[in-house]
Amino acid sequence: MSGMTASGRPLLNRRLAAFGTTVFAEMSALAVRTGAINLGQGFPDTDGPEEVREAAVRALRDGRGNQYPPGPGVPELRAAIADHQRRFHGLTFDPDTEVLVTAGATEAIAATLLALLEPGDEVIAFEPYYDSYAACVAMAGAVRVPLTLRAPDFRPDLDALRDAITPRTRLLLLNSPHNPTGTVLTREELAAIAELAVERDLLVVTDEVYEHLVFDGEHVPLISLPGMRDRTVSISSAGKTFSFTGWKVGWVTASAPLVTAVRTAKQYLTYVSAGPFQYAVAEALRLPDAYFTAFREDLRAKRDLLADGLAEAGFEVFRPQGTYFVTTDIAPLGEKDGLAFCRSLPERCGVVAVPNAVFYDDPDAGRTQVRFAFCKREDVLREAVSRLRRPAARP
């Protein structure tokens, strides 16, 4: 229900009028009401490493981070973020001037867009996109320009990207590995995007929260490519990599002037957050390579389990190269509308999924696509697959 004051003026401002409650809230409520298995929202049903959880307890008990931490983040975490960028990607950042800790990647995205955009600026992003992008672009008063990734491959159309750039284009907002399609941009695609950014003098914001969940291919940070070091804001987060999505510890790495700009907005959003968790994430980022490999291989096995199960149940499956999610098409089941399908699925077979249409500006582009999360226990995925294969799941 949208409220109004007595004079008839809406309470919610014009910039946000198009944004209702997210479909995740609706579907998660449906999961609770029906007792269905929730493969809708992307959070793990098992916590991350015990030693990382213990590190948070220790920080809390030792009184580290219980009061306002420094605005840019605690020095231990900023150093660990810089070391992690060097260790995995060969990138060098000054922890004092080129690293900023945020309240998850979500705040990093919001602060970056609020800091860098003027009203009327155009932002190009590949759709289907993560739901906060459109809202943050709107809050900044900017204009989103979607470029559609199309089934079955969901590769970016680089000619369309070139055509979409206008004199008003200020930045590109990229997400690789990509939620919800699982697309991982190749080095060649990234090089072409970088070339365009340099040629047209664009800023680029990269959402890399799934950097450690690449099953096929490699994760290449765009900021590592020629000409990109000073025009890219690279964003990542501990939530997905360490299976602690409730801690909300994220970060920005970028040139000092870009970090300063983002910090200017960030300091008036949360100012600071997650004090003791910052110390724990500093330890998590220094876990041995074996942790990151085992984590990826565990999720790869789960991807295969769910993707194979969905294919056997009759879905068209677009096997993701990365992330927590598999996108499917329900047309082979005789279904025509993902939203209606997802609303009826809990009653029909006790599973919750999310309709990809909500991630598109062009609802027709994703009308029959449905997303399932596989960051769940193996027994839960097996049970979900067996439920989806029951005749009641079919029309």
Ligand SMILES: *Cc1c(COP(=O)(O)O)cnc(C)c1O
């Ligand atoms: C989960 C997710 C985020 C949010 O990360 P937090 O650190 O929890 O704020 C941002 N972008 C994408 C693509 C995600 O899937």
